[in-house]
Amino acid sequence: MEAVNAIEVNHLTKKFNNKIAVDDISFNVKQGEVFGLLGPNGAGKTTTLRMMTTLLKANNGNVKIFGHDSVKEGRLARSMFGLTGQYASVDEDISARENLMIFSRLNGLSRMESKKRTQELLAEFSLLNSADKPLKDFSGGMRRRLDLAVSLITRPALIFLDEPTTGLDPRTRTQMWDTIRKLVKQGSTILLTTQYLDEADQLADRIAVIDHGKLIKIGTPEELKQEIGGTKLNFTIDRYSQINTATKLMTDQLGESINRNDKQLSATLNSIDQLAPLLSTLHEAQITISNLTVQEPSLDDVFMNLTVGKN
Amino acid sequence: MDVQTHRGNLIMNTATMAYRNLLKTIHNPDQFMDVIIQPIMFMLMFGYLFGGAISGNVKSYLPTIVPGILIQTMLSAASGSGSQIREDLDSGVFDRFKSLPMAHIAPLAGQLFADILRLVIATITSLSAGFVMGWRPASGFGWVVVSGLLAIFTGWAISWIFALLGLLAKSAASVQSFSLMIMLTLTFLSNAFIPIKTLSKTMKFIVYMNPITYVITAIRQILSTGSWTHEAWLVLLFGIGIVVVFAPLTVWAYNRNN
Numbered sequence A: 001m002e003a004v005n006a007i008e009v010n011h012l013t014k015k016f017n018n019k020i021a022v023d024d025i026s027f028n029v030k031q032g033e034v035f036g037l038l039g040p041n042g043a044g045k046t047t048t049l050r051m052m053t054t055l056l057k058a059n060n061g062n063v064k065i066f067g068h069d070s071v072k073e074g075r076l077a078r079s080m081f082g083l084t085g086q087y088a089s090v091d092e093d094i095s096a097r098e099n100l101m102i103f104s105r106l107n108g109l110s111r112m113e114s115k116k117r118t119q120e121l122l123a124e125f126s127l128l129n130s131a132d133k134p135l136k137d138f139s140g141g142m143r144r145r146l147d148l149a150v151s152l153i154t155r156p157a158l159i160f161l162d163e164p165t166t167g168l169d170p171r172t173r174t175q176m177w178d179t180i181r182k183l184v185k186q187g188s189t190i191l192l193t194t195q196y197l198d199e200a201d202q203l204a205d206r207i208a209v210i211d212h213g214k215l216i217k218i219g220t221p222e223e224l225k226q227e228i229g230g231t232k233l234n235f236t237i238d239r240y241s242q243i244n245t246a247t248k249l250m251t252d253q254l255g256e257s258i259n260r261n262d263k264q265l266s267a268t269l270n271s272i273d274q275l276a277p278l279l280s281t282l283h284e285a286q287i288t289i290s291n292l293t294v295q296e297p298s299l300d301d302v303f304m305n306l307t308v309g310k311n
Numbered sequence B: 001m002d003v004q005t006h007r008g009n010l011i012m013n014t015a016t017m018a019y020r021n022l023l024k025t026i027h028n029p030d031q032f033m034d035v036i037i038q039p040i041m042f043m044l045m046f047g048y049l050f051g052g053a054i055s056g057n058v059k060s061y062l063p064t065i066v067p068g069i070l071i072q073t074m075l076s077a078a079s080g081s082g083s084q085i086r087e088d089l090d091s092g093v094f095d096r097f098k099s100l101p102m103a104h105i106a107p108l109a110g111q112l113f114a115d116i117l118r119l120v121i122a123t124i125t126s127l128s129a130g131f132v133m134g135w136r137p138a139s140g141f142g143w144v145v146v147s148g149l150l151a152i153f154t155g156w157a158i159s160w161i162f163a164l165l166g167l168l169a170k171s172a173a174s175v176q177s178f179s180l181m182i183m184l185t186l187t188f189l190s191n192a193f194i195p196i197k198t199l200s201k202t203m204k205f206i207v208y209m210n211p212i213t214y215v216i217t218a219i220r221q222i223l224s225t226g227s228w229t230h231e232a233w234l235v236l237l238f239g240i241g242i243v244v245v246f247a248p249l250t251v252w253a254y255n256r257n258n
């Protein structure tokens, strides 16, 4: 028997005062999968997510959560997922512990169960030391962690995360990634939205790229990057006399055409693994290089590549 | 899912939401400050400023002003629920309430139950402030409690109106300024601080058009006569009427907002 999909989104459409925010989007998310919705600010990610989580009525289309219609069986559907919104959806005026207690109670846990779960989550998310402090003194990262902890009270099989790392500093961002990976290991299905290609690449099994409310492309991170053309490599050769040799060596090794601009050479790598052998080949030939840059494709590149001729 | 999830239960959810609102007020005691400081300030200011002019001395002015300030405080406590609800709706936390498998109306119901505590504190403060200044109602303690309860019920009924305003308004700030305006108009254009007989004909007409006048009169009568008067019935029915009309409207506005 084939397992039921965690999420099925069919022809989802939302208009705000005749301005279309989500335009006929359909996709499925399998159980255990991490699915990324990737798009720039205003692409329609939050709107899509709000419709999936029953917070917003769609103008058209439907959403199924583990096979249950999110409108007709709203309450059942809501009991199956946890949601962490784009803006911290915890109570600012009360402590972390009180937040967890109250949301545990509202999720239907008994007082005893709530106490136990609260303690577990405070420990799991390293919030024990600040459990009773007012949230006003929390850093952005702590707030996010609490927010996520609250969405995990019932250990939902499906978790929605709307831009979980936007606005976090790099270190906190990496911590959040680790937390998400831990959830994945525990078998959760995760749908996350992000504006960053590297984040989607790091976390997601499959990515849906959306822009202006339209789904442009769906695929694995590898498929997407292939389409964009991989990593850009750039450097200058110190001596003119070596340029021709260098170009030939690179062409042989990469099997791709090399662009030359005066002393500067640039090429596209299909995989970052090609970089080290290439550098050692140049080194063995005693070719000296400088100003080396390696540039991962950015979201801009994704959109340049995917939206050309479509909009 | 190994944590057992029960079906949302309206009463439990409402109790939890009321508890949440209480915690919020405990962490932000300034929300209590208005219902504590305001009646004390008004009692002192009005008592010592106007006591002599209006009633000859402070002590004989107190039976007029204590019920007046009590009801004024009820109005401002009630008006707080409007801005609180608006603030809640606009905050991210409401999205989470909506995404939980709980009784939909619980956040609203919890707010209105938590309001009762504010009203009780406001009532105790107002009456105690009067007592400290020398107010000794003729009716005795039992009737003071009765008048307090009637004031609380009226305040609670009125908080449904402010809750509706909060749900219909654009922002918490606009609710707040609008509520303040209503509160000031209703109390100053009533018999809260002055005996009606001193007023001109037009002013008398306006004051008698104001329902708050009847509430204050009823409280004064209970306190001075020590009996449940005709006016007291009228005010009780008026309060019930407000709840019957405004509770469904408020619930409607709340659901519409969702």
Ligand SMILES: Nc1ncnc2c1ncn2[C@@H]1O[C@H](COP(=O)(O)OP(=O)(O)O)[C@@H](O)[C@H]1O
Binding pocket: A016, A017, A020, A021, A039, A040, A041, A042, A043, A044, A045, A046, A047, A048
């Ligand atoms: N409540 C709303 N009313 C009107 N327009 C909205 C509303 N919510 C979102 N939009 C518009 O819909 C589009 C998509 O927004 P959103 O889903 O928040 O994008 P994202 O989350 O990808 O940044 C934007 O143009 C935004 O201005």
Ligand SMILES: [Mg+2]
Binding pocket: A042, A045, A046, A047, A086, A162, A163
């Ligand atoms: Mg968004």
